[in-house]
Amino acid sequence: MSKLFVASEVFHGAGTLSELKNLTGKKAIIVTGGQSMKNSGTLDRAISYLTEAELETAIFDGVEEDPSSATSLRGAAVMTDFQPDWIIGLGGCSAIDAAKMMWVFYEYPDANFEAMTQPFNVPTLRQKAKFIAIPSTSGTGTETTGLAVITDREKGVKYPIVSYELTPDIAIVDGEICATMPAHITSNTGLDALTHCVEAYVSNIENNYADALAKGGLEIVFENLEEAVKNPTNIIARQNMHDASFMGGLAFNNAWLGIVHSLSHQVGALYGVPHGASNAIFLPNVIRFN
Numbered sequence: 001m002s003k004l005f006v007a008s009e010v011f012h013g014a015g016t017l018s019e020l021k022n023l024t025g026k027k028a029i030i031v032t033g034g035q036s037m038k039n040s041g042t043l044d045r046a047i048s049y050l051t052e053a054e055l056e057t058a059i060f061d062g063v064e065e066d067p068s069s070a071t072s073l074r075g076a077a078v079m080t081d082f083q084p085d086w087i088i089g090l091g092g093c094s095a096i097d098a099a100k101m102m103w104v105f106y107e108y109p110d111a112n113f114e115a116m117t118q119p120f121n122v123p124t125l126r127q128k129a130k131f132i133a134i135p136s137t138s139g140t141g142t143e144t145t146g147l148a149v150i151t152d153r154e155k156g157v158k159y160p161i162v163s164y165e166l167t168p169d170i171a172i173v174d175g176e177i178c179a180t181m182p183a184h185i186t187s188n189t190g191l192d193a194l195t196h197c198v199e200a201y202v203s204n205i206e207n208n209y210a211d212a213l214a215k216g217g218l219e220i221v222f223e224n225l226e227e228a229v230k231n232p233t234n235i236i237a238r239q240n241m242h243d244a245s246f247m248g249g250l251a252f253n254n255a256w257l258g259i260v261h262s263l264s265h266q267v268g269a270l271y272g273v274p275h276g277a278s279n280a281i282f283l284p285n286v287i288r289f290n
């Protein structure tokens with residue numbers, strides 16, 4: 001028996017951020033990174049849709065690249081004060097992954113980070129809040145995966161926290177949000193999406209659904225990544241890459257990844273190499289080795 005793990009509701013297409021205005025609830029907290037969501041106007045638009053839905057909204061911003069467990073604890077403390085029933089990760093994978101960990105510590109303030117670095121060791125979530133992921137980069141597919149990559153700075157180790165509990169309730173895959181993404185991030189994250197598709201497809205776990213998604217996602221990356229890098233405001237290419245990223249994420253959420261990612265997480269934490277770039281360096285070598 002197999003079960004396909006996927007975000008419960010997926011809105012995809014340019015402009016789907018507006019789905020936030022149909023949310024029902026009382027309070028939402030938006031977790032985001034540095035300035036990019038603010039500068040592009042996306043954060044303001046998200047807040048205005050939530051206001052239209054009559055949700056009181058708070059912001060936790062400034063999540064760093066490769067977020068630490070300490071940042072997750074700080075965010076959880078803000079959530080404990082605010083008591084949101086929706087947590088919204090908005091931005092790159094760092095913001096969304098940090099928001100996932102904040103969610104865990106908000107629901108379980110005494111949860112042991114060390115213990116959760118073991119696979120499938122996150123307690124049952126959704127006791128206090130549900131989760132929405134709105135990615136602004138097209139690579140990790142974190143909007144539909146049970147994965148949060150959290151860094152222990154003291155040890156210099158990146159931990160993939162793995163649990164289907166972490167799969168978001170709602171994913172909003174809106175390519176318009178990516179229009180301001182710089183070219184080097186577009187290429188690095190796009191190569192991450194490509195690697196997810198390849199590793200999920202050749203994984204030992206047989207899964208027809210994952211295989212079809214991986215093959216389809218790979219095709220889309222080959223047809224659109226170059227265009228998305230060269231013409232950042234081509235929303236069709238942006239949306240296509242965003243869709244491919246989701247498809248790659250959904251594929252590996254169900255068929256898992258391989259040696260490229262095992263190596264890449266370690267090298268990324270030790271030497272600060274962007275995740276997609278280190279994947280792209282390892283991928284041809286791992287294929288040759290295999």
Ligand SMILES: [Zn+2]
Nearest residue numbers: 140192196275
């Ligand atoms: Zn990856």
